[in-house]
Amino acid sequence: MTTHPKHAKPDRPIHELLTRRWSPYAFADRPVSDDDLRSLFEAARWAASSYNEQPWAYLVATKANPGEFERLLSCLVEGNQVWAKAAPVLALGCTNLHFARTGQPNAAAVHDLGLASASLTFEATVRGLFVHQMIGIVPERARELYRIPAGVQPLTGLAIGYAGDPNALPEKLRERDLVQRPRKPLSQFVFGGEWGAAANVD
Amino acid sequence: MTTHPKHAKPDRPIHELLTRRWSPYAFADRPVSDDDLRSLFEAARWAASSYNEQPWAYLVATKANPGEFERLLSCLVEGNQVWAKAAPVLALGCTNLHFARTGQPNAAAVHDLGLASASLTFEATVRGLFVHQMIGIVPERARELYRIPAGVQPLTGLAIGYAGDPNALPEKLRERDLVQRPRKPLSQFVFGGEWGAAANVD
Numbered sequence: 164m165t166t167h168p169k170h171a172k173p174d175r176p177i178h179e180l181l182t183r184r185w186s187p188y189a190f191a192d193r194p195v196s197d198d199d200l201r202s203l204f205e206a207a208r209w210a211a212s213s214y215n216e217q218p219w220a221y222l223v224a225t226k227a228n229p230g231e232f233e234r235l236l237s238c239l240v241e242g243n244q245v246w247a248k249a250a251p252v253l254a255l256g257c258t259n260l261h262f263a264r265t266g267q268p269n270a271a272a273v274h275d276l277g278l279a280s281a282s283l284t285f286e287a288t289v290r291g292l293f294v295h296q297m298i299g300i301v302p303e304r305a306r307e308l309y310r311i312p313a314g315v316q317p318l319t320g321l322a323i324g325y326a327g328d329p330n331a332l333p334e335k336l337r338e339r340d341l342v343q344r345p346r347k348p349l350s351q352f353v354f355g356g357e358w359g360a361a362a363n364v365d
Numbered sequence: 366m367t368t369h370p371k372h373a374k375p376d377r378p379i380h381e382l383l384t385r386r387w388s389p390y391a392f393a394d395r396p397v398s399d400d401d402l403r404s405l406f407e408a409a410r411w412a413a414s415s416y417n418e419q420p421w422a423y424l425v426a427t428k429a430n431p432g433e434f435e436r437l438l439s440c441l442v443e444g445n446q447v448w449a450k451a452a453p454v455l456a457l458g459c460t461n462l463h464f465a466r467t468g469q470p471n472a473a474a475v476h477d478l479g480l481a482s483a484s485l486t487f488e489a490t491v492r493g494l495f496v497h498q499m500i501g502i503v504p505e506r507a508r509e510l511y512r513i514p515a516g517v518q519p520l521t522g523l524a525i526g527y528a529g530d531p532n533a534l535p536e537k538l539r540e541r542d543l544v545q546r547p548r549k550p551l552s553q554f555v556f557g558g559e560w561g562a563a564a565n566v567d
Contacts, residue, residue, distance in 0.1 A: 173410070175403045176407075177408045177411065178408070184411070184413070185413075186413055201566050205375050208549070209386070215546045217554065223557055270500050274478055274520060277479020285383065298472050298476075309559055310561075345417075346410050349406050352419065352421060352422040353406045354425070355426065358513050
């Protein structure tokens, strides 16, 4: 198996598809096939959700339609547009903050968008694709451009495609595509008995 | 490969580990090994997060320590305690709503807990384990019992273990362990050009 400086180096064995996932800044000039794209959203579709509400929704645009692509790109903050414009597929991750049936608030809505996008990202990794998620979007611009209803929160941007050559990036971003981002040890986030007390699993 | 009524029946091909994931109500009376449990949290550790903040944390208890197990169980709403008490491992998913370095609000905190728990759940599936997540917890009880700091939100419960015999469940829950939960078609949550307009991927 090929390795990459961005691949995870876990302390305990985990599935290799989890170690191969990372969030590129450099994307290759190569389209994503419709079949692959469908399977990515199909993967999101089968995520778990509170009361099976499936509160997530995605607005998606590909470079096959340059006008639509530009429109979606304009919903990202400028600092993300710089690199995300190279990805062949962009999406906005949205979530319905209320249950469709009752109108009551769904406390899991944002969390469950995360479950769906993780599932999408996992399927992307299976297919040699990468997903770079961003919280840096302009929600009110997205709401206006796409007529997103009140009660639905546009939350994340997703750049989807094949990893590209980091040398094509501005220097500051290039480094981020070449260096592993560190992780906290388990003792700092898996607790037992009391907050902050390392659980007996590490 | 064995199939199960709860396995996903996707319209488009997705990785079989995604089709095998579901959320059991019945858990087998069989412990989860420490090695497996460590790998589950290791999987969560390598999830993506906004600014690499890794805002998630888990409080965990196993039946190896009955007192601790009961304490964690008491943080679930009664309707969840009924079945979750059979799982060998319980956890609470928490997230820090502010960036540790700056103290500024982290808009991705709840979403990124979802990414981490999805990764944990994926690794569980690899190992023949199942995770049933719940939004039905008593956050203020958890905060008090575990001294969870202000600014950290206890959000989810997680029951972790091997799937058990649905016949051991009360009738109402038994059915939920035997019937596939339906999913929306892609046309209802993957949009292009405008909210509600099916994207050209289905």
